[in-house]
Amino acid sequence: MMDCVPAPIQTSKQSSPFDTVLEGNPEADQDVAAQETSLASPSSVMSVNSLESDEEDVRIPEPTTKTGLKILFLSSDTGGGHRASAESLAAQFERLFPGSTYALLDTVEKDGVYPYNTLVSAYKHLGARPQQWKLFYNVTNTRAFETIADVHLKVMCERATRRRIMSYNPDVVVSVHPLMTGVPCLACDNITKQTGINLPMFTVVTDLGSAHCAWFANGVEKMFVASNQIRNLAKTRGHVPDDKLAQYGLPIRHDFAVQAELMGDRMSVEGRAHQLKIRTDLGLPNLERKTALVMGGGDGFGSLSDIVDALYVEFFSRGIDANIIVVCGRNEELKNSLEKRDWDTVLEQYRMVKETGGRGLKSSNFTGGLTSLSADYCTMGMHGDQGAVGCLSGDVTQTLRRILSSGSMGLESALSLPTTTMPNTQVSPPSSPTISNGRSSPLASSTAANEKTVANEDMTPTKAGTTIQLDQVPPMGSPTPDQLVESDTSAASFEVLRFDEAATPGNVTVIGLGFVTRMAEYMVAADVLVSKAGPGTIAEAASLSLPVMLTSFLPGQEEGNVDYVIDGKFGAFCSDTDPLGIAEEVSAWMLDDEKLATLSKAAKSNGNPNAAAEIVQAIGDRALKWKKINRGELDSEISSQTR
Template sequence: MTAIEAIHSPRSRDISNHQQQNMAEICVEDSVKMDELLSSKQTRGLKILFLSSDTGGGHRASAESLAKQFQLLFPGSTYDLLDIVEKDGVPPYNSLVKGYKHLSAHPSQWKLVYNVSNSRAFEMLADAHLKLMCEKAVRKSIKSYNPDVVISVHPLMTNVPVLSCSKITKELGKKLPMFTVVTDLGSAHCLWFANGVDKMFVGSEQVKQLAMSRGKVPEEKIVLAGLPIRHDFAVQSENLGDRMSPEGKAYQQTVRQQLELPVIDKPTILVMGGGEGVGSLSHIVDAMYVELVTQGIDALIVVICGRNEKLRKDFAERDWKHVLNRWQAAKQRMGLTNRFLSMDVCGPQSVIPSPGCIETSGVTGSIRRMLSQGSLSLGGAYLTSLNGDIATTTDDKRDPVEEESGDVSESQGEEEAVPVEVNSNTSTENAGSVQVLGVGFVSNIAEYMVAADILVSKAGPGTISEAAALSLPIMLTSFLPGQEEGNVEYVVEGGFGAYCSDSDPMAIAEEVCMWLTDPTKLEQLSRSAKIKGVPYAARNIAQAIGDMTFDFLNESQKANHSS
């Protein structure tokens, strides 16, 4: 445990009286030095400049999570967010935001751009080009904010700002520190790893190894800290404790009551499409409804629809008996059974078997190859079989889910359990009682994750880190090629989830149902998630950066006084 973790971990409350007495004596003996330290850190807050861009919600969310902690730890602190690429960049970089929105909706194009840009040749070209064309403008922009510290949370905002901060330090005669907080989890783009930063904070061992091998960043400059997530998750993690304990389950029911969910004593599945709305939410929810009813599992499906009001209303008005009939008919026509793929029998050299889910450990090589080749999908066969059968299908890709801000919509779609009487395979006596609830804008996603037993989502690093912080098992359904492939690997290798392509929604549904009917499996997934979770990452990072920044300020003041 680091010094920062020791100070802020809840376990620090268990320090013995003898230890506390020794600490007090040390403080008394060192009172003069301590007073000087405290006075230097309490006279004012810090002026923080975050370098970020709205290419997905994760970068801004990380910056705001850190900003909140700076304000809590160093009262009076202020912050600004600056997109230097859009403001001071040159083509094609200054059209990054528009380009991201297009590419994230076209994964094959994204993969091409990502792979080309994540090469040594492009890295050298971009570094030289941006420094030559943009450095003076970037330096002027940074100086205009007069910050105490600069923090980059975006890969395109590292190499040039590092040079600019170094030049500003020489011009002003005082140190302007710069730090990088890498917001990727299982893998990271090469442009993250500018070597001149004072410290680089990473979220996983995988990214740490990349920083050292690709970026040649010295190990002493890298801090393995976890991804910074919102303060709500630390609060809820503290309140929840052990999710699987009687106390944890009691708190979960309390949160469900506070959220006014229609049921509080049934398994709850939370479905999210991600900040950019990538993922076939409608088909996934349909498939889960059908499988839960068919297997006789009582459950609540909560769908975060964001500003996609059409999708939310559609869930509220959907004819679920009709959905059940059509999906079961399609399943019978295709002769499909459970397509869960046991990776224990699929070694790195084996031929890729039939579509299904990726789960278990020790298969890193084959996971990455499968994801790159797209081997784990039905290629739309299931959806083709359904074509024309389900009238209530909504294109939810056009209207993104804004999970970072806003309130739960006042008008929430809630569907009463549908009596099932459809065919010889499903009897009303054995049918599960399933409700589907669509909600609009949410700012309290941490509470929804506490209320859930399973999360179904795309492979965004922030969402994965949030789920892990609350020991919530996660079913991944889609990812951005290249950038998010490593996140799938991180979850699967970490043993707290699985991956099923959203092109095979019934495979997703079958795996989720398997978890719900196997309490031992669900508990194992939850405990593995808890091991990976770092709910206090934002606080620890802010504390470390703040302390180092004040140290630099003190050194600069001493140097000026002596001169």
């Protein structure tokens, strides 16, 4: 009943067409583990590091067909998501415009000035220190800094950037990085004026729910956004007109489109059959078991390890037969630890902590309860009141109410209280709270074998065994109704219910993986994804109708991604400082097929597995028109119409 099996055989790490080293980058570790793949032979691609001197010939090779294009991608290794987006787009250019060639260039590193040219090393440092990153992000995301940086970079870097882009001799320039929009856009415009040859530039915003204001440099041929949230930011902050915006989704690898088509409806008979086939192909044990896919990468050994322990204990205690697949990436220490871990000891430690009134596997992680959760998020400042200075605006009180809420993270369920009952009375809590705060989702006991008690999702249990409507729960700061005040909220009052174990423990298998080159298939095999709030990972999960439990985010940069999942109703958020809360919620989903089906349907409606292909088709069609205009093959009148 307690085992850890060696990982299924993985193919060796494949080389990327853009082979810049990503060592030490926290976000890159996870995103590369999720998306790393080879797109083309190295002979057809130039690396960002291939330019060693101004004299070296770095021109992109000529296309081998008439429909081929020379594409210059602008990006930097500040997180694996930018590179992954460039790779997915490059693969689609090869597929839809055969004979295309391309290169990746970091203009800030090559031609930027201090401090911008230290961005990669600074990101590695700040990405591992969320509070420092939050300060950095919030300062740079102000209108004042945006104006100063824009002028500074254009004055100091535009000429060098212009020469650099011209040396590659591209047909089209595509930026997938916020710091490579304003200056390159001006440079491309000046190249057109200087040479008389039109050089179109496009921006593909690689964020989902929130984005830095540097993304929205006006003047590009077209700006591709992934969500309504980003579209609104582009219009309000960047003043980008509607006709310059195109919304297709976030570009992800073609593997996800292939698997999405093969699987169809995840919850259908055909979808289930495809899932079992993929599990067989991956060599997973116990094909019929529910499967949780856990990804952490650069999040560190501690939090990811604790989450896995909590999932194991919760599945075991609640009688859930399950596989836990853990993508460790470069974290060899965690992978080795999982293979050698004594799960009997983990269970015993869990019981010892429970008996002392703790909340989880390590008492230091679970002693704060509701109060500490609120304090943590006040400190992290999800959005704060940034309406005057930042790209995002929000009300602190409403944000905190979302953090403390259940259900859809909305205001209708802003308080989440433990269930307590009178003798001989059984009440089940509202199902599937979105935020687990250490005092929700108590495990209700059964009064008879095979008997299930279903709670009214619009009701909140009270001590007296009665209920009140959730819309009667007062706003934060208002007087609390007597029936809620009387509730016994001591640890002892609900820990007995919360830790009521199933009569038959679950059979749980933990599988540790290193780098994964078949992420689309692992997501098909999974029933739930547990991950940080990286935009690429969320988009991949949504494309395959996979419910998501988010556990962490970078302040500022990824906060909106949490809202994107919550508002889309295909997942939940629980901080990685509360591993047991994560495990409780995931267990509740695993035990409720109807809930999983609802989450899966919502995920599918928010995903677009073909986004990369649609973006490339739009870029390629316009770029080919400009190419023909530059060659005199199209009337000059079409030129003005194309603009």
